[in-house]
Amino acid sequence: MALHNILAESGEWLSGDGPQSHIVISSRVRLARNLRNFPFPGWAKKTDRIAVLECAKPQVESLPEMADAYSAYSQDLSALEKQVLVERHLVSREHAAKGVGSAVVMNRKQTLSVMINEEDHLRIQGIRSGLQLKNVFKLVDKVDTALGERLDFAFHQQYGFLTACPTNVGTGMRASAMMHLPGLVLSEQINQVIQAVNKVGLAVRGLYGEGTEALGNLFQISNQITLGEKEEEILTRLNKVIEQILNHEVNARASLLQKRPVLLLDNIGRAFGILRHAHSMASKEALNLLSCLKLGVDLGFFPEDGRLLVDQLFMETQPAHLQKSSQQKLQAEERDTLRADIVRTKLAKFPKPDGKKAIERGKDERKEKDEKDGGETV
Amino acid sequence: MNCDVCKQKPATVFLTQIVDGKMQKVNLCDACSKEKGVTDPKGFALADLLLGLGASEEMERGGTGLKCPMCGFSQADFKKTGRFGCSNCYEVFADGLEAMLKGMHKGTTHTGKVPQRLLKARQHADELKRLQRELRKAVDDEKYEVAAQLRDQLKHLEPGAVGEV
Numbered sequence: 001m002a003l004h005n006i007l008a009e010s011g012e013w014l015s016g017d018g019p020q021s022h023i024v025i026s027s028r029v030r031l032a033r034n035l036r037n038f039p040f041p042g043w044a045k046k047t048d049r050i051a052v053l054e055c056a057k058p059q060v061e062s063l064p065e066m067a068d069a070y071s072a073y074s075q076d077l078s079a080l081e082k083q084v085l086v087e088r089h090l091v092s093r094e095h096a097a098k099g100v101g102s103a104v105v106m107n108r109k110q111t112l113s114v115m116i117n118e119e120d121h122l123r124i125q126g127i128r129s130g131l132q133l134k135n136v137f138k139l140v141d142k143v144d145t146a147l148g149e150r151l152d153f154a155f156h157q158q159y160g161f162l163t164a165c166p167t168n169v170g171t172g173m174r175a176s177a178m179m180h181l182p183g184l185v186l187s188e189q190i191n192q193v194i195q196a197v198n199k200v201g202l203a204v205r206g207l208y209g210e211g212t213e214a215l216g217n218l219f220q221i222s223n224q225i226t227l228g229e230k231e232e233e234i235l236t237r238l239n240k241v242i243e244q245i246l247n248h249e250v251n252a253r254a255s256l257l258q259k260r261p262v263l264l265l266d267n268i269g270r271a272f273g274i275l276r277h278a279h280s281m282a283s284k285e286a287l288n289l290l291s292c293l294k295l296g297v298d299l300g301f302f303p304e305d306g307r308l309l310v311d312q313l314f315m316e317t318q319p320a321h322l323q324k325s326s327q328q329k330l331q332a333e334e335r336d337t338l339r340a341d342i343v344r345t346k347l348a349k350f351p352k353p354d355g356k357k358a359i360e361r362g363k364d365e366r367k368e369k370d371e372k373d374g375g376e377t378v
Numbered sequence: 379m380n381c382d383v384c385k386q387k388p389a390t391v392f393l394t395q396i397v398d399g400k401m402q403k404v405n406l407c408d409a410c411s412k413e414k415g416v417t418d419p420k421g422f423a424l425a426d427l428l429l430g431l432g433a434s435e436e437m438e439r440g441g442t443g444l445k446c447p448m449c450g451f452s453q454a455d456f457k458k459t460g461r462f463g464c465s466n467c468y469e470v471f472a473d474g475l476e477a478m479l480k481g482m483h484k485g486t487t488h489t490g491k492v493p494q495r496l497l498k499a500r501q502h503a504d505e506l507k508r509l510q511r512e513l514r515k516a517v518d519d520e521k522y523e524v525a526a527q528l529r530d531q532l533k534h535l536e537p538g539a540v541g542e543v
Contacts (some may be wrong), residue, residue, distance in 0.1 A: 023482040034465060036462070036465055037462050039449040039451075039466055040461065040462060040463060040465075041456070041462040042459065042461050042465065043449060043455075043459075043461070043462075056536065062523025112474075115465060119461070141491070144491075145493075145494060147496065148494055149494055149495065152398055153493050154465035155492070155493055155496055156465070156468055158486065158487055158488065159479075159486070159487075159488055160491075160492075161463075161488075161491075162465040162468055164461040164462055164463050165460060166462070166475070166478060166479060166482065167403075167482055169468075169479070169483075169486070170483065170488045170489075170490065171490040172489065195390070197389070198390060198392055199388075199390045201379055201484075203392065208382070213434040223390070224379075224482075225482070225483045225484050226483065227479060227482070227483035227485065227486065227487075227488055228483050228484035228486065228487060228488070228489060229484050229489065230486030230489050230490045230491075231490045231491055252395070292449075304387060355460075
């Protein structure tokens, strides 16, 4: 299967039909594994890296889960193709920087990808739409078990699975959810939430992982601890925290509708205006404005059938996707112009935001709630 | 996860800094983070001082000049990269490792998944040990009938294992 065929279809996680997918964009789980008798990729000589690659790649390709897979050596992928894979979260930024000695194997649905010779010999990753960490874990766990029967994984009696970085040792598992949290950002509660999440030993990161900005009100919540807790325990704890954040976001939105409707109308209205009429737009700006538009769809300011278009624009306006669609490498300025053109064209028939109904409904709900609360105290 | 400075209170501020392309991490409790001015964005440079208390220092306590015989990785390399060279490094640098892992994780013992192959081998070894222990006890207690049964089980499990008793 050729890469362009795979990339012509958007991944399963982008379709947005998983549980709670309006707010939880995707769930991701990755396992880090290494082969016993080889140095870790960052320290290994090229011959060792190639030996690992030639040993592991056929095993990964022969998995039943990879029956309809795309597989490529890193040196055979162009910089642009790699960047497209990064934007789809199918390879990490670190892996995209690799050349000879590394490879990636992914399934057609783009729910499973195995990076060979990233920071560790194997990074087995699953990604699905919405909040379904346990399902994603089941998938990568199955793949890991199958590979563990054929490959001699480095495993220590006390420390568990050994990884290049000691922050991953033990389960080698990093689980994360990508959340869209404009309500918490607009109501200025996000910093409190981040602090609270950090307090329970979980990390909050930006769109592309460690050290990246939280663009488009998108946040990744993930576990930090990999040693001393079972996989299921880590997932349960993470899931609980994500559900709480989800509730906070829902409440923040309801509260904004009731108490600060003008703030919402203004943000969504401005985003709509700029997206519809701009002629040059950087990807950061696009993400932030599209986030407001997405919030507008969630709140019913825009019709529900506009959702897919907005979700697609999130991906299509990313630098590599933009260049891929135009079939050429573009300078930053040209990209910004093209981005604005695409957004304007795609949103040409998008209706104006109409917040009246949603705000009325918000008021009614509040009234009902007040009456109910009042009734209870009597 | 405890604070890297006072080592007593739980860490609530997790600082990751990239200096010259190297990633450094430090975990602080509320009080220490305020004291060191980490929560103030202008005070971030102070973190450099704090990072001296990070992982690489813990490793050095395990002894300097150590090198992994398998891959040639040294303490200095760990300080530079924050990564190990190969799986054997976990044995070579075990001394400093415990303290470092304690700071990063919940304890230092893996409780999760075990690869199927090892699981079988481990169960086998555990069963072997149990039978040998019971056999020894039966012999000591002069319960020869039980001992004979156990010996047969052992033989079945692993021919040759009986001789070790």
